[in-house]
Amino acid sequence: MSDSTANDAPTLTPVEGFKEASDYLSGPIPTELVNGEPNFTGEAMQLLKHHGTYEQDDRDRRKEAKAAQVPGGKYYSMMVRSVLPGGLLSSAQLMAQLDLCDEVGNGTLRFTTRQAIQVHGILKTDLRKYINRVVEIGQTTLAACGDVCRNVMCSPLPVQSAVYNDMQDLAARLKEHFKPRTGAYYELWVTDIETGEKTLAAGGEGTKTSGIKDADPVEPIYGKTYLPRKFKLGVALPEDNNADIYSQDIGFLAITDGVGAERRIVGYNLIAGGGFGRTPSAAKTFAAVGQPFCYCPVGEEVSAAEAIMKVQRDFGDRTDRKTARLKYLVANWGLEKFKAKVEEYAGRDLAAPKEVPIVGHDDAMGWREQGDGRWFYGLTIENGRVKDEGSFRLKAALREICGTLAPPLRVTGHQNLIFCDIEPGARSLLESILKSHGVPLTEDFSLARRWSMACPALPTCGLAVTESERAMPGIMDQIDAEITKLGLDEEVFTTRMTGCPNGCARPYNSDIGLVGRAKEKYTMFLGGSVLGHRLNWIYKDMVPADEVAAELGKVFTHFKANRSEGESLGDFCDRTGKDALLTACGE
Incomplete structure (x- = not known):
């Protein structure tokens, strides 16, 4: 806690008090789970993050909720993340998650920018059912969020x-x-809802022992x-x-x-x-x-x-x-x-x-040999959202692939999905299943779209100041048009959008970062890198959403005319610098 002395004790945040009094992440959660209210108190909600869940509300329906005088004035629900170290999961686990998003979620599932699974729209009354089932299939939500080591x-x-x-x-x-060693997670979620008996907990029970001298008896780390x-x-x-x-x-x-x-x-x-x-x-x-x-x-x-x-x-x-x-x-x-x-x-x-x-x-996309006679296929999933909507039926396609081929799966750091261990003779079958469900193959995406990603933002994220996931496809349509016009279709660069400055889609080291600043306005960052080793910098602030592509079009034009041989977009912007770039692009 910084270098403060006992005589100059710092004033800690309320969250520190919540954790201190929680008896290792339990606190008021057991009582509030069954109190009949549609939402949790602030104290319980801060603790619940460590169990892998955030409370949210449907911001598109706030006026409706107020008019209907619903309890709390909002349509509350929970977002829950499941931890997948390295992005690994089985076909059976994905199918179970798809079942859960239909049974207790909003009907969609999301692969996150940290290689995890996220489901939205879970009512408080269904939270225990969801987490219990996740543990039963050999996964966990413990430490997917909160003040701990995350996925x-x-x-x-x-x-x-x-x-x-x-x-x-x-x-x-x-x-x-x-991972946290507290037994609170298992006491809260890992019991059979009907019989009250313990189910198999992924990673084992919480422990009361420690091999570290003078360490905390429950949480040694x-x-x-x-x-x-x-x-x-x-x-x-x-x-x-x-x-x-x-x-x-x-x-x-x-x-x-x-x-x-x-x-x-x-x-x-x-x-x-x-x-x-x-x-x-x-x-x-x-x-x-x-x-x-x-x-x-x-x-x-x-x-x-x-x-x-x-x-x-x-x-x-x-x-x-x-x-x-x-x-x-x-x-x-x-x-x-x-x-x-x-x-x-x-x-x-x-x-x-x-x-x-x-x-x-x-980015591990497309078809490649694994080195053991089998193949893997990396499927681009725009912004990680798995859904059935109109003729696009990705959720149904994944069910059929997992049920028919049952491949091991891996989520990537760009919200995409890899199908592993595909026999050579099954490659066409996997592609045909995707195509028959209206799912574009990776090869159908432009490179710019393939290397783009966005956070969820509105309507579920309470921190969002503007759109991200819902706006990104349309903005990428416009960016693609600018790129095609200039013949830059084969350029690889990262474009990342967030609905607020918290940076969940990692916009601050990408070639192009679009960070929500106000309603339908973004701060535009340039000069990062596909490699991710360099911060970008603010090029323009408060850029209206409908002007983003046009502003980038000027940058692309200058890039094409003045780049060094083989130079990437991010490296070019970094070398040129903000002032020179603004001057060259008409400012």
Whole structure:
């Protein structure tokens, strides 16, 4: 909690008080689950985030709700996330999630920007049924949200190699190591609703033991107040940064030795202090990409990450949630002081990071051989939304594929889905199922659309100031038209949109970032990179939605005329700079 002394105790946020009094994330939740009210109190809602759920309301229906005098004046519901380390899930699990989104959700499912599953529209009365069923199918919602280590991202490419297998193994071990140990989750959700008997809990029961001297008896890593704010991890390769590790609190960059079948991971560079939430009206907030922090041989990376997390636990800002992420601690202390404290907690010196840069981002889309005689297919799903709407029946197509072919599945960091282990003779069948349900193949998408993504925003997100997911397809139509007119169809660049500045779709390191600023107006960011290793900068503020494509068209025109050979859009904008770009584009 910063460096305050006992005589100068800081004023903690109310959330810290809620956690302190909650008896390890229980608090008033058991009582409020059965009190007959349509919504939760603020205290219960803050605690419920750690269980993987947020309370929301349908903002499109607020006037209707007020006119109808519904209790609370809003149509309340819950959004629930299921944790998928590295994006892995089975066909049976996806089918169960599709059943649940129909039975208790709003009929749609969403693959998130953190490789998880998100379902909206769950009534408070159905919350227990949903989470209970998720655990029953071998998944969990625990720590999908809240002031804890959230879903661990990992490059999802299903090629048969020791490197990718070991990366996925690390993602699973990290999530298991840093999961909350409280028994409250299982006491609240993991009992058979009809018989009251325990069901099988993914990851086991909460524990009351600890192997760490003087550690909290229930939460040896987190303690009873958990972390000051959310904490994100991701695992990547230099040539495959699908997990966008520079945006994470800790990124793990695999360092390898050998070539071909002999290639092996020998250690990891840990990259610390990334994070994208910001508030434009608060100068104290900012987006940050992580900084190369240390190198750990295989076997030492998890303990080093634990030391980093514990330093954040003990010294992160608990007086202001706007400045509570790890990036602010690193910025305030400086990397040298921060590293010295981490080494103290780790009980050893940490080696300097290796000079190994990020050089690629593999989106894993389309058909490719896995290396074992079978194939995988990466399907582009616009903004991750799985639904049946008119002739577009993606949900029904996924049911048929999962029921007929039953492939292992992987969600990507760009909200897309990979079908794994497809036999050569089944490739045409998978494509025919998709086509017969009106689902475009990846090959039917423009490159610009394929590399775009958006957060949900309106009508469900309480933080949204304008549209994102619902506006993005139309804006991409206009951007595609500008690109086609200039013959830039083969250019790869990332376009990411959010309905508010919190950055859930990671707009602050993309080539083009569109961040909601006011109703139907966006801040336009340029100069990031597909590689994700560089922040972009504000090009123009308060750009009306119907002028976004035209403004970008001017940039595309200047880019085409003045780029260096092979230069990407983001690199060109970064090299040119804001002032020169504004001058060249008519400002």
